[in-house]
Amino acid sequence: MTVLVTGGAGYIGSHMVWELLDAGESVVVLDRLSTGFEWAVAPEAKLVVGDVADRDLVGRIIRDNHVNAIIHFAGSIVVPESVTDPLGYYENNTSKTRTLIETAVREGVPHFIFSSTAAVYGGAGLEPVREDARLAPESPYGLSKLMSEWMLRDAALAHDIRYTALRYFNVAGADPKGRTGQSTPGATHLIKVACETALGKRPFMQVFGDDYPTPDGTCMRDYIHVSDLAAAHRLALQRLRAGGNSLVANCGYSHGYSVLEVIDSVRRAFGHDFDVRMGERRPGDAAAVVANSELARKELGWTPQRDDLDLIVNDALAWERILTTKNSVRN
Numbered sequence: 324m325t326v327l328v329t330g331g332a333g334y335i336g337s338h339m340v341w342e343l344l345d346a347g348e349s350v351v352v353l354d355r356l357s358t359g360f361e362w363a364v365a366p367e368a369k370l371v372v373g374d375v376a377d378r379d380l381v382g383r384i385i386r387d388n389h390v391n392a393i394i395h396f397a398g399s400i401v402v403p404e405s406v407t408d409p410l411g412y413y414e415n416n417t418s419k420t421r422t423l424i425e426t427a428v429r430e431g432v433p434h435f436i437f438s439s440t441a442a443v444y445g446g447a448g449l450e451p452v453r454e455d456a457r458l459a460p461e462s463p464y465g466l467s468k469l470m471s472e473w474m475l476r477d478a479a480l481a482h483d484i485r486y487t488a489l490r491y492f493n494v495a496g497a498d499p500k501g502r503t504g505q506s507t508p509g510a511t512h513l514i515k516v517a518c519e520t521a522l523g524k525r526p527f528m529q530v531f532g533d534d535y536p537t538p539d540g541t542c543m544r545d546y547i548h549v550s551d552l553a554a555a556h557r558l559a560l561q562r563l564r565a566g567g568n569s570l571v572a573n574c575g576y577s578h579g580y581s582v583l584e585v586i587d588s589v590r591r592a593f594g595h596d597f598d599v600r601m602g603e604r605r606p607g608d609a610a611a612v613v614a615n616s617e618l619a620r621k622e623l624g625w626t627p628q629r630d631d632l633d634l635i636v637n638d639a640l641a642w643e644r645i646l647t648t649k650n651s652v653r654n
């Protein structure tokens with residue numbers, strides 16, 4: 324029995340591959356390598372370079388490897404880009420996911436795990452958000468993921484396939500063993516940006532607004548360690564294999580940190596100050612987005628191991644240093 328991981332050369336996908344291999348699973352990765360890296364795929368996994376919407380290719384992979392579960396990470400993830408290129412996002416995230424689900428159904432793959440997002444909720448308040456909160460995506464990105472959730476729901480009602488959709492909050496950090504991490508250039512995510520600034524890869528960074536209705540005026544997010552997220556997927560797989568029903572669950576720690584708290588944590592990890600400037604609000608940012616993660620804890624038996632901002636930041640900074648060495652060796 325093999326697990327097919329789409330997008331397994333990307334940030335979260337490459338952690339998932341290690342998580343599965345560490346648990347003794349056999350893994351095949353399907354990735355176009357448009358944003359992922361061949362070197363990010365664990366050598367014990369089989370890598371196929373190709374598209375998730377290539378029916379023949381995916382069918383062959385499933386049959387040749389006896390795939391009994393698909394974990395689907397491949398997709399586009401840049402929210403502002405989805406605003407300028409909505410049709411590209413609906414094609415890449417929604418249409419291709421539809422084709423992949425169809426292939427899974429046709430080939431009789433019984434389990435499907437989908438990477439969804441907190442962006443399906445739209446602007447949340449300071450209260451942790453539950454799965455039954457109002458669904459109101461504010462970007463084509465969020466909607467492209469929500470539509471995929473709905474397709475899965477309907478496909479699972481009509482066909483012999485069960486699924487888990489995990490709605491990620493702010494994924495950060497890197498493999499504690501330093502095997503992979505967030506490697507895509509031009510990152511916009513706070514922890515990555517702060518680590519790059521600390522290491523001198525950027526001259527300065529900005530805090531996007533300090534006049535929000537939060538305790539220190541900066542936005543609050545629920546940062547979850549990528550290894551804990553990968554563990555949640557592994558548990559979801561176990562649960563589906565044990566006969567568990569389809570499930571949609573949040574993945575976060577249920578508490579938020581402000582932008583200033585994150586930057587302080589990076590200062591502590593780095594040991595020195597770096598240039599942080601107060602800037603304007605970034606359009607589209609909600610004041611706070613925090614998960615209620617009771618469902619994942621209860622249904623998946625998920626107990627996060629790295630629920631600590633300093634741990635997340637330490638691992639992110641360590642990976643940023645490894646990446647510097649990798650890139651200088653390559654140049």
Ligand code: UDP
Nearest residue numbers: 511512513516529530531542544582605608
């Ligand atoms: N942020 C910031 N400076 C940066 C990058 C992000 O102040 O250089 C803030 C951003 O406004 C948001 C929070 O950090 O409030 C998290 O942003 P990120 O892009 O990491 O994730 P998002 O929540 O937007 O998915």
